[in-house]
Amino acid sequence: MKKNVSPDKGNKEEERSLNFIEQIIIEDIRTGKNGGRIHTRFPPEPNGYLHIGHAKSICLNYGLAIKYNGLYNLRFDDTNPLTEEVEYVDSIMEDVRWLGYDWEDRLYYASDYFEQLYEWAEKLVMKGKAFVCDLSAEEMSTHRGTPTRPGTESPYRNRSVEENLDLFRRMRAGEFANGEKVLRAKIDMSSPNMHMRDPVLYRIIHASHHRTGDKWCIYPTYDYAHGQSDSIEGITHSICTLEFEVHRPLYDWLIRELEIFPSRQIEFARLNLSYTIMSKRKLLQLVKEGHVNGWDDPRMPTICGLRRRGYTPGSIRYFADRIGVAKRDNVIDVALLEHSVREDLNKKATRVMAVLSPLKIVITNYPEGQSEEIDAVINPEMPELGKRSVPFSRELLIERDDFMEDPPKKFFRLAPGREVRLKYAYIIKCEKAVKNDLGEITELHCTYDPLTRSGLPDANRKVKSTIHWVSQPHSQEVEVRLFDRLFRKENPDDAEEGQDFKSNLNPESLKVTKGYITSGIDGAGALDKFQFERLGYFCVDPDSVPGRMVFNRTVTLRDAWARIGQKNAAR
Numbered sequence: 001m002k003k004n005v006s007p008d009k010g011n012k013e014e015e016r017s018l019n020f021i022e023q024i025i026i027e028d029i030r031t032g033k034n035g036g037r038i039h040t041r042f043p044p045e046p047n048g049y050l051h052i053g054h055a056k057s058i059c060l061n062y063g064l065a066i067k068y069n070g071l072y073n074l075r076f077d078d079t080n081p082l083t084e085e086v087e088y089v090d091s092i093m094e095d096v097r098w099l100g101y102d103w104e105d106r107l108y109y110a111s112d113y114f115e116q117l118y119e120w121a122e123k124l125v126m127k128g129k130a131f132v133c134d135l136s137a138e139e140m141s142t143h144r145g146t147p148t149r150p151g152t153e154s155p156y157r158n159r160s161v162e163e164n165l166d167l168f169r170r171m172r173a174g175e176f177a178n179g180e181k182v183l184r185a186k187i188d189m190s191s192p193n194m195h196m197r198d199p200v201l202y203r204i205i206h207a208s209h210h211r212t213g214d215k216w217c218i219y220p221t222y223d224y225a226h227g228q229s230d231s232i233e234g235i236t237h238s239i240c241t242l243e244f245e246v247h248r249p250l251y252d253w254l255i256r257e258l259e260i261f262p263s264r265q266i267e268f269a270r271l272n273l274s275y276t277i278m279s280k281r282k283l284l285q286l287v288k289e290g291h292v293n294g295w296d297d298p299r300m301p302t303i304c305g306l307r308r309r310g311y312t313p314g315s316i317r318y319f320a321d322r323i324g325v326a327k328r329d330n331v332i333d334v335a336l337l338e339h340s341v342r343e344d345l346n347k348k349a350t351r352v353m354a355v356l357s358p359l360k361i362v363i364t365n366y367p368e369g370q371s372e373e374i375d376a377v378i379n380p381e382m383p384e385l386g387k388r389s390v391p392f393s394r395e396l397l398i399e400r401d402d403f404m405e406d407p408p409k410k411f412f413r414l415a416p417g418r419e420v421r422l423k424y425a426y427i428i429k430c431e432k433a434v435k436n437d438l439g440e441i442t443e444l445h446c447t448y449d450p451l452t453r454s455g456l457p458d459a460n461r462k463v464k465s466t467i468h469w470v471s472q473p474h475s476q477e478v479e480v481r482l483f484d485r486l487f488r489k490e491n492p493d494d495a496e497e498g499q500d501f502k503s504n505l506n507p508e509s510l511k512v513t514k515g516y517i518t519s520g521i522d523g524a525g526a527l528d529k530f531q532f533e534r535l536g537y538f539c540v541d542p543d544s545v546p547g548r549m550v551f552n553r554t555v556t557l558r559d560a561w562a563r564i565g566q567k568n569a570a571r
């Protein structure tokens with residue numbers, strides 16, 4: 001098998017101390033455990049689209065394998081035919097690939113192990129370690145007890161091995177209805193750990209599976225399938241989220257009883273993000289009930305949503321690395337995610353000028369019918385890319401916000417009698433605000449100083465402010481989608497009595513508006529990225545068609561995280 005290649009190759013990685021999982025791995029390599037072999041996996045259940053929390057898990061599992069010269073698998077944990085679909089399988093593969101990871105020939109499905117898992121279940125039955133139970137789901141849950149009160153043993157617990165084997169085989173053969181019987185491990189109904197109280201290993205589900213069709217009508221539970229799948233694949237470090245810590249004794253019990261390869265399970269704290277919902281069930285609700293326009297709505301925390309929003313794979317990997325690996329649950333500020341994409345796009349995005357909320361200006365001393373090309377940089381972070389040219393003419397559009405008729409003290413942009421620099425071009429002075437009958441400003445009359453253009457004698461003359469602009473006759477109209485957070489509350493689950501997370505949806509999370517652009521976007525295709533100077537990073541939405549471009553704002557240029565970071569540093 002080939003070794004995985006790092007998608008980060010060439011990127012400067014920040015030096016930081018080893019996290020606790022790395023410490024375990026390094027110790028295992030040092031002591032020669034598993035022959036020094038490192039093998040991880042990402043085990044999604046194909047019952048929804050991947051989100052940024054899954055991205056964290058992917059980057060962690062795969063990043064460790066890459067860093068320590070190991071291998072990583074992609075395994076679909078497809079043990080529940082009722083909720084799983086091929087659509088999800090496909091989207092998961094697309095998202096993992098897009099993040100920059102290549103599982104090569106190591107794509108697996110838990111459903112491929114059904115036969116092996118079944119054989120192992122028979123082995124448990126034959127060892128007297130599993131039994132067929134006829135209790136209903138409700139009865140089972142009352143029998144289970146509570147964390148402080150032991151459970152009661154099932155009346156079916158002492159069936160003979162022969163009877164259990166016969167019943168289990170008949171379960172497989174389809175002789176019983178859904179819920180009529182289950183196979184349970186025989187462990188300890190008084191264990192303080194509820195997961196050890198004779199947990200269910202197999203249940204009857206008469207349903208077609210997206211891969212095995214109607215071959216099976218009994219399906220292994222997650223707890224039974226998951227650990228054994230890790231063993232089958234020889235996973236050395238089975239990394240999962242904290243809620244599975246209490247399941248670990250069960251996994252270890254199964255490994256011991258079945259005498260199979262002992263994968264070591266290590267738990268870490270799942271990623272929680274402020275202003276963000278990360279439950280697949282709730283995300284599905286948002287999609288199904290039309291609160292968003294599909295899984296890839298740019299406001300969704302799904303990987304496909306982030307992609308459509310304009311996030312880059314590198315920015316997500318950087319984010320996953322920055323947040324590190326915690327042992328306790330915590331909430332990460334969503335501003336850090338936004339900071340991560342800003343950092344990345346700053347280096348990559350072509351600069352253009354666009355005006356979203358236009359105010360027309362007429363340069364009265366600029367000859368009518370004349371225009372010229374002005375040099376502007378493509379990306380100041382990459383001077384080697386050179387220059388782009390921007391048309392300038394007598395009629396321009398500027399941002400309405402960049403003018404005030406009666407400005408307060410701290411407003412340094414355009415006002416009657418005031419000068420500003422038009423970025424890359426001339427200094428202009430506002431001579432007059434023209435109004436309509438309603439007293440609304442319809443346009444400004446300005447004069448320009450011809451000697452203030454780059455390369456001319458007064459090019460460096462200082463004014464207090466520089467604003468962006470476009471030439472009106474050269475401009476094309478585009479659609480612009482501006483996003484705000486999908487939820488108004490930092491913790492969207494914190495809802496009023498009788499309400500749920502949806503009551504915290506932000507009704508203003510999407511604003512569709514028009515924009516005017518002159519140059520720099522010709523030939524741009526879906527997901528191409530730009531910085532609209534002073535307005536933010538934008539990407540071309542796949543909804544664009546020739547003549548009707550649509551742009552999504554990825555983030556504004558204001559970096560809340562950098563500010564928070566500075567404040568913390570100053571403390």
Ligand code: ATP
Pocket residue numbers: 042043044045046047052053054056057239240241269270271272278280
């Ligand atoms: P559910 O099991 O409720 O359907 P899930 O989000 O756990 O939802 P899985 O498909 O089981 O979905 O997740 C695949 C992997 O991603 C698991 O190993 C899981 O631990 C990990 N994972 C899921 N959510 C997060 C998160 N928020 N942060 C980090 N890892 C996560």
Ligand code: MG
Pocket residue numbers: 045
């Ligand atoms: Mg899960």
